[in-house]
Amino acid sequence: MNTIGLDIGTTSICGVRINAESGKSEKTVSAKNDFWIDGAPFERLQDAEKIFDTVLSLANELKDENTAAIGITGQMHGIVYLDKSLRAVSPLFTWQDGRGNLPYKNGTYASFLNSFTGYGNVTHFYNETNKIIPENAVLYCTIHDYAAARxxxxxxxxxxVSDASSLGGFDIKNNKFAVENPFLPETTDTAEKLGEWHGIPVYTAIGDNQASFIGSGCNDGCVLVNIGTGSQVSFSVNEPITADGLETRPLSDGKFIAVGSSLCGGRAYAVLEGFFEKVLKMCGVSQEPLYEKMADEIGETYKTGISFDTRLCGTRKMPEIRGSIKNISTENFTPRDMILGCMHGIANELYCLYKSGGTNCTKLIASGNGIRKNRHLQNITENTFGMKLHIPSLCEEAAAGAAIFAMTGCGIYKNLETAERIIQYDLR
Incomplete structure (x- = not known):
């Protein structure tokens, strides 16, 4: 018996078929999510219908006669407007959309709602205020809610609730939105059966942060470091907490995780790689991506005097802040030190967010291609957190988490704690 997990990411869409007994991947498929739509400079829009068509194609590749359930996850915070027949009547306004940071009254649209740009309810507030909501729209939801319902x-x-809270203005203690909004759909905090596709039950979509937490085998005492385009640090808490840079998000069935998000994360390393490429181009040299050469340049020593602040995209609370490189000398102004400084900066930002929560975890788990493919960043993160690093054997943690979440919905496992025991880790 197996279940399928589908993950609608910002740059790729992937799916896995997980054996419910062994926890191993039976099949993995993926496709690019390059369905961007041109708009104003502050907009980050994607074609929702093309995304769904891709999800449908991947689901067809994965299903077989032993598939017991389908779970779906995807990029949180963003929204797509739907009509009464459940068809998209707008692009996907992604989590990277910047309209919430535009001026409004004495601040911004986001600050007026005490929220952040890219959060769905901020996006809707801007659209409503500027009268650009599609005429036939009756509600909005995340892209993976849309795919699951279709x-x-x-x-x-x-x-x-994992996605409801990502839109902003959600009361996680009482599992309801703080304000009345007729455009918002009903919510649930369980893996609820929505219907069937080719006779296979489809379960409630879940936010990709929570899905990665589940798919990485995290539980009490674990801290998850996820490094991709952005990066996050997450750990379980018994009740909502208030700490600088952290927000509490619902997991499922009354459980919570504390999450600290870096808007740049792995992207900072990609920006540095792009800088090196531009230098070579300036010298008339055409060069393939330099990640392998950057890794070779480091060697096995991770010390550097450079202090690299990788908050190149600001933070949710302070979008205007920018990164910096300090303590440069004639000795350390080298590519090697820049590379090391960048990786230390990525790890340090996440570690500071983790420490602000006042918890002491005993197990460090890593997910996301930004750290999976970079052994030096793995070592630096391990040293920064002072814990041995565990990397799940299942590479697509968010998709795997959606598949495991569906396992609890269809009754293969009675709860997440039981289901997560099938997760295995690679030896480092």
Whole structure:
């Protein structure tokens, strides 16, 4: 018996078929998510219908006669408007959309709602204020809520609390939105069966942060470091906490995780690689991506005097802040030190967010291609956190988490704690 997990990421869409007994991947498929739509400089829009068509194609590749359930996850915070027949009538306004940081009254649209740009309810507030909501729109939801509802053949989506909280203005203690908004769908905090696709039950979509937490085998006492385009640090808490740079998000069935997000994360390393490419181009040298050469340049010693602040995209709370490079000398102004400084900066930002939560975890787990493919960043992160690093054997943690979440919905496992025991880790 197996379940399918589908993950709608910002740059790629992937799916896995997980054996429910062994926890091993039976098949993995993926496709690029390059369905960007041109807009104003502050906009980051994607074609929702093309995304769904890709999800449908991947689901068809993965299903077999032993598939018991389908789970879906994807990029949180963003929204797509739907009409009464459950068809997208707008682009996907992604989590990277910047309209919330535009001026409004004495601040910005986001600050007026005490929220952040890219969060769905901020995006909607801007659209409503500027009268650009599609005329036939009746509600909005995340892209993976949309995909799940379409697969299940529903007339309206059901939003898991993990995604509801990502839109902003959500009361996580009482599992409801703090304000009345007729455009918001109903919510649930369980893996609820939405319907069937080719006879296979489809379950509630879940936010990709929570899905990665599940798919990495995290539980009490674990801290998850996820490094991709952005990066996050997450750990379980018994109740909502208040700490600088952290927000508490619902997991499922009354459980919570504390999350600290870096808007740049792995992207900072990609920006540095792009800088090196531009230098070579300036010298008339054409060069393939330099990641392998950057890794070779480091060697096995990780000391550097450079202090690299990798907050190149600001933070959610302070979008205007920018990164910096300090303590440069004639000795350390080298490519090697820049590379090391950048990786230390990525790890340090996440470690500071983790420490602000006042917790002491005993197990460090890493996910995301930004750290999976970089052994030096693995070592630096391990040294920074002072814990041995565990890397899940399942490479697509968010998709795997969606598949495991569906396992609890269809009754293969009674709860997440039981289901997560099938997760295995690679030896380093």
């Amino acid at each position: 697969l299940a053949g529903r007339k309206s989506p059901v939003m898991h």
